[in-house]
Amino acid sequence: MLRIVVPLVLSLLCGTVAAEPLHGIAMHGAPALPPDYKHFPYVNPDVKKGGKITYGVVGTFDSLNPFILKSMRTTARGMWDPEYGNLVYESLMQRSRDEPFTLYGLLAETVEWDDDRSFIQFNLNPKAKWADGQPMTPEDVMFTFDLLRDKGLPRYSNLLKAVAKVEKVGEHSVRLTFNDQATRETPLILGLFPVLPKHAIDPETFDRTSLTPPVGSGPYKVKTVKPGESITYERDPNYWGKDIPAKVGTDNYDQITVQYYLQDTTLFEAFKKGDVDIYPDGNPGHWVNAYNFPAATSGAVVKDVFTPKLPSGMLGFVFNTRRPIFADPKVREGLSLVFDFEWANKNLYSGAYKRTQSFWQNSELSSFGVPANAAELALLGPIKNKIAPDILDGTYKLPVTDGSGRDRNVLKQAVERLKQGGFTIQGGKMVDASGRQLAFEIMTQNADQEKLAVAYQRSLQAIGITASIRTVDDSQYQSRTSSRDYDMIIKSYVSTLSPGIEQVRRWSSVERTQEGNDTFAGANDPDLDTLIDHLLRARSADDFTAAVRAYDRLLLSSHYVLPLYHIDQQWVARSKRIGRPETVPLYGYQLPVWWDTSAQ
Numbered sequence: 001m002l003r004i005v006v007p008l009v010l011s012l013l014c015g016t017v018a019a020e021p022l023h024g025i026a027m028h029g030a031p032a033l034p035p036d037y038k039h040f041p042y043v044n045p046d047v048k049k050g051g052k053i054t055y056g057v058v059g060t061f062d063s064l065n066p067f068i069l070k071s072m073r074t075t076a077r078g079m080w081d082p083e084y085g086n087l088v089y090e091s092l093m094q095r096s097r098d099e100p101f102t103l104y105g106l107l108a109e110t111v112e113w114d115d116d117r118s119f120i121q122f123n124l125n126p127k128a129k130w131a132d133g134q135p136m137t138p139e140d141v142m143f144t145f146d147l148l149r150d151k152g153l154p155r156y157s158n159l160l161k162a163v164a165k166v167e168k169v170g171e172h173s174v175r176l177t178f179n180d181q182a183t184r185e186t187p188l189i190l191g192l193f194p195v196l197p198k199h200a201i202d203p204e205t206f207d208r209t210s211l212t213p214p215v216g217s218g219p220y221k222v223k224t225v226k227p228g229e230s231i232t233y234e235r236d237p238n239y240w241g242k243d244i245p246a247k248v249g250t251d252n253y254d255q256i257t258v259q260y261y262l263q264d265t266t267l268f269e270a271f272k273k274g275d276v277d278i279y280p281d282g283n284p285g286h287w288v289n290a291y292n293f294p295a296a297t298s299g300a301v302v303k304d305v306f307t308p309k310l311p312s313g314m315l316g317f318v319f320n321t322r323r324p325i326f327a328d329p330k331v332r333e334g335l336s337l338v339f340d341f342e343w344a345n346k347n348l349y350s351g352a353y354k355r356t357q358s359f360w361q362n363s364e365l366s367s368f369g370v371p372a373n374a375a376e377l378a379l380l381g382p383i384k385n386k387i388a389p390d391i392l393d394g395t396y397k398l399p400v401t402d403g404s405g406r407d408r409n410v411l412k413q414a415v416e417r418l419k420q421g422g423f424t425i426q427g428g429k430m431v432d433a434s435g436r437q438l439a440f441e442i443m444t445q446n447a448d449q450e451k452l453a454v455a456y457q458r459s460l461q462a463i464g465i466t467a468s469i470r471t472v473d474d475s476q477y478q479s480r481t482s483s484r485d486y487d488m489i490i491k492s493y494v495s496t497l498s499p500g501i502e503q504v505r506r507w508s509s510v511e512r513t514q515e516g517n518d519t520f521a522g523a524n525d526p527d528l529d530t531l532i533d534h535l536l537r538a539r540s541a542d543d544f545t546a547a548v549r550a551y552d553r554l555l556l557s558s559h560y561v562l563p564l565y566h567i568d569q570q571w572v573a574r575s576k577r578i579g580r581p582e583t584v585p586l587y588g589y590q591l592p593v594w595w596d597t598s599a600q
Contacts, residue, residue, distance in 0.1 A: 043249025051596025308588030
């Protein structure tokens with residue numbers, strides 16, 4: 001069992017060293033805000049709560065439980081949601097979006113840990129209570145950890161493997177002691193775990209889909225549910241945490257509705273008619289050309305442009321290396337060189353995008369344009385021999401084509417790499433030693449991805465490679481990606497200023513065979529595992545930067561992803577009725593701090 005209960009007096013008799021209660025904790029360094037802070041810097045603390053908002057999403061849902069594998073393909077947005085806010089369930093601590101990775105008190109009023117982060121103690125806020133009026137207890141926290149370990153998503157159960165024991169300490173506290181599987185990030189990740197009510201959940205039925213509104217501790221309750229169509233939340237007037245600093249200026253609507261649509265085009269039409277209040281737009285052509293409808297031209301719809309201080313992330317064609325044809329990095333490199341970014345950017349996107357050259361481009365964590373320093377080289381050791389010399393010395397750059405879609409010089413480089421991987425052109429076809437043509441399928445989700453795939457397909461044909469394209473609906477896409485039934489897909493890997501455990505879920509060889517994670521490329525490299533471990537265990541900011549850069553270099557040299565493009569802005573269209581703060585935090589716009597101006 002995970003649970004061990006120890007009274008406070010026994011803990012003291014055993015010589016447990018008391019740590020200093022802290023109002024916040026940071027992955028590296030100290031929290032930016034003092035213990036007596038009043039609110040986050042990117043909220044309007046004087047906003048009046050009231051009114052309503054409707055969000056629109058593409059997809060469907062058949063369960064209100066976001067913590068189990070059966071809910072993976074059918075997500076009930078808002079229940080536990082980084083974009084719209086955790087409306088029903090809450091975490092032990094609240095993340096500030098104006099710092100790389102810093103947490104402040106929420107359900108846990110304060111925390112305690114040691115310099116080695118061998119344990120963390122969450123001291124619950126005595127005011128914390130459930131929506132049914134029951135007080136929140138340490139037993140709820142311990143129940144949650146047991147439940148998520150046994151029946152939760154793999155990301156929860158895998159993290160809890162690093163916990164050696166859980167103890168109740170005093171009336172309001174829970175202490176987690178870690179084993180050697182823990183990293184320095186582990187206590188912060190656990191601080192972002194939800195807490196579930198022991199008295200209102202039957203563990204035997206927890207892993208079954210359900211549309212019964214649950215009991216949470218958050219600022220909203222589920223009001224109505226239309227299966228697969230919409231969820232409406234209403235403010236809980238008795239919400240316990242409305243006045244604590246981490247919640248001031250957030251959760252500003254009396255009613256929040258999440259409306260589901262089968263296609264993005266249908267969602268945009270709903271936005272144009274005013275049925276949806278917010279439309280995040282990621283398509284430059286659409287952003288420039290699609291807002292000539294009456295509400296936009298009259299000013300009833302407002303277009304906002306935000307410039308966050310975030311890394312680029314990595315959008316690209318992902319090679320499923322579980323497929324034998326993609327097992328050789330030289331083959332993946334050759335196939336990457338074939339894509340003509342300049343042609344696609346000009347003809348499909350009016351030149352709006354920049355080419356992505358690193359998983360952390362536009363930040364100090366990126367290896368792009370930066371030679372490996374002594375700290376990196378020491379971390380890499382013999383691994384540096386697997387890294388391309390130009391990536392190691394900072395001179396690496398993806399080739400710039402003539403924009404024709406068939407740049408002979410670049411295609412010549414691609415053919416040379418493919419030759420090193422065992423493929424040659426014979427009779428106009430790219431074949432292996434047995435005469436089998438190099439051919440694969442690109443699975444796409446929508447028309448925009450399909451256009452990109454067609455552009456790539458044309459360039460591949462120029463050197464005798466056959467790429468078929470299959471566009472599938474959302475449910476089939478989710479099913480096939482979950483079971484790894486694809487050759488190549490287009491995926492976006494979001495990068496933060498504090499990469500950590502999510503890198504395990506994306507690139508670790510241990511996670512390669514598990515469902516419910518993001519190991520889309522199927523990497524199986526112990527050297528990647530080593531570098532992930534380095535970044536998770538880094539203590540200082542300098543060591544962390546060196547670890548991420550070294551890791552970035554190995555990912556790039558391994559060619560798991562054909563890099564595409566990025567833009568340095570966030571585009572959001574909104575109803576003029578929806579207001580927002582002027583201050584934009586490090587991570588960009590934050591929907592949970594916006595409000596309804598008609599309530600002001």
